[in-house]
Amino acid sequence: MTAESPAELPAPEALMACPSCDALYVERPVAPGETARCLRCHEVLEAPRQTAMTRIIMLAVSAMILMIAAIFFPFLELEAAGRMHRSSLLDTVLAFSSGLTAPLTIAMASLIVVVPMIRIGALIYVMAPMAFGHAPARHAEVVFRVAESLRPWAMAEIFVVGVAVALVKVAGMAHIFIGPAFWAFVALVIVTVLKDNFMSRVTLWKTLEHRRPS
Amino acid sequence: MEDAGAPAPILTAKAAGLVGCTQCGRVHRPGVARCTRCGARLQSRDVTSLQRVWAWLFAGLVVYIPANIYPMLLTTILGKTSESTIFGGVVELMHHGSYGVAAIVFGASIVIPISKFIAIAYLALSVQHQVAMSAHRRHQLYEAVEFIGRWSMIDVFVVAILSSLVQLDFAASINPGIAAVSFALSVAFTMISAQSFDSRLIWDVDGE
Numbered sequence: 001m002t003a004e005s006p007a008e009l010p011a012p013e014a015l016m017a018c019p020s021c022d023a024l025y026v027e028r029p030v031a032p033g034e035t036a037r038c039l040r041c042h043e044v045l046e047a048p049r050q051t052a053m054t055r056i057i058m059l060a061v062s063a064m065i066l067m068i069a070a071i072f073f074p075f076l077e078l079e080a081a082g083r084m085h086r087s088s089l090l091d092t093v094l095a096f097s098s099g100l101t102a103p104l105t106i107a108m109a110s111l112i113v114v115v116p117m118i119r120i121g122a123l124i125y126v127m128a129p130m131a132f133g134h135a136p137a138r139h140a141e142v143v144f145r146v147a148e149s150l151r152p153w154a155m156a157e158i159f160v161v162g163v164a165v166a167l168v169k170v171a172g173m174a175h176i177f178i179g180p181a182f183w184a185f186v187a188l189v190i191v192t193v194l195k196d197n198f199m200s201r202v203t204l205w206k207t208l209e210h211r212r213p214s
Numbered sequence: 215m216e217d218a219g220a221p222a223p224i225l226t227a228k229a230a231g232l233v234g235c236t237q238c239g240r241v242h243r244p245g246v247a248r249c250t251r252c253g254a255r256l257q258s259r260d261v262t263s264l265q266r267v268w269a270w271l272f273a274g275l276v277v278y279i280p281a282n283i284y285p286m287l288l289t290t291i292l293g294k295t296s297e298s299t300i301f302g303g304v305v306e307l308m309h310h311g312s313y314g315v316a317a318i319v320f321g322a323s324i325v326i327p328i329s330k331f332i333a334i335a336y337l338a339l340s341v342q343h344q345v346a347m348s349a350h351r352r353h354q355l356y357e358a359v360e361f362i363g364r365w366s367m368i369d370v371f372v373v374a375i376l377s378s379l380v381q382l383d384f385a386a387s388i389n390p391g392i393a394a395v396s397f398a399l400s401v402a403f404t405m406i407s408a409q410s411f412d413s414r415l416i417w418d419v420d421g422e
Contacts, residue, residue: 017235022417024227161368
């Protein structure tokens with residue numbers, strides 16, 4: 001429902017503003033399964049889903065396990081002129097570790113492994129207590145805010161496309177074997193996309209507020 | 215939240231003398247520094263937004279130049295080293311006949327960055343000047359820039375994977391060139407530039 005004129009406005013607590021265009025609405029409960037969109041910019045405002053919290057946690061835990069598998073199993077193997085070269089995700093990250101390109105090592109490690117891991121861990125920390133019916137953990141608000149601000153910097157899915165491009169580039173000069181870690185990583189990307197689709201930021205903030213004993 | 219069919223007059227939090235949180239949507243009376251629900255910093259409009267957008271955009275533009283001039287990949291085959299720039303890599307892929315991959319690399323490292331520079335500059339200019347594009351279109355453009363910008367990082371990842379994989383001593387080895395660093399920086403800077411943009415500014419001009 002839109003709020004029409006400043007004169008008849010209810011208290012700020014009963015209102016909500018669209019986070020992306022500032023349009024003002026009178027707060028109304030959104031039923032699970034429904035999606036509330038902003039009338040002006042069509043951005044999704046709220047999208048509560050039944051058992052979303054439990055699903056997100058299960059997906060986050062699977063993502064964590066897959067990430068650990070992706071780091072330690074062999075990622076890609078290359079055979080050329082009778083020589084074998086095996087490279088893990090760690091080697092890929094360390095590819096820039098010599099010379100002038102050294103700072104890129106840290107950036108790569110962050111974008112592919114560290115930031116996605118922090119995000120998964122943060123989401124589990126924020127949601128696990130709530131999914132089991134407890135009050136949110138201490139500092140859950142700060143942790144969730146950090147997790148949301150890191151979202152654009154988790155680039156695992158872009159890395160997977162990068163691997164595909166790289167494979168085509170070397171396909172002509174050598175035999176390539178795809179290791180188990182690669183498949184773990186692909187699965188990780190799918191799980192992450194599913195998890196992010198279940199999440200509605202405003203809904204989660206509201207849940208956090210309701211569950212927090214004041 | 216309900217579709218009335220006819221375009222209803224929309225009141226913004228700013229016009230109502232209130233401040234909306236860009237993180238969680240909670241509405242506050244003016245004078246509250248941090249959102250009581252999520253703790254994000256509250257501002258009716260981010261007044262320094264445009265300054266930061268321009269600053270990061272220029273930084274991104276400056277480092278994009280060496281990214282295209284210097285080599286991205288150093289390929290050594292049987293002791294002979296050849297260098298290839300971003301554009302050189304695309305041409306090489308086309309020679310191999312892999313047009314699809316060439317198109318991906320060309321799109322991710324040349325088309326996306328350049329159109330992103332133009333799009334961000336256009337959006338920032340549209341806040342202060344009258345432009346032909348409607349607010350709704352510009353909002354979609356902003357969403358697209360935010361979504362697509364990250365994908366430019368593909369080329370940096372390709373260089374990293376190739377350099378870690380192709381290390382066969384004398385036979386063949388691939389090493390990263392300095393352009394990889396400046397290209398990665400360029401992508402990061404333009405991402406920050408797009409994030410600094412306060413999307414509510416797009417709609418303010420429209421309302422007046």
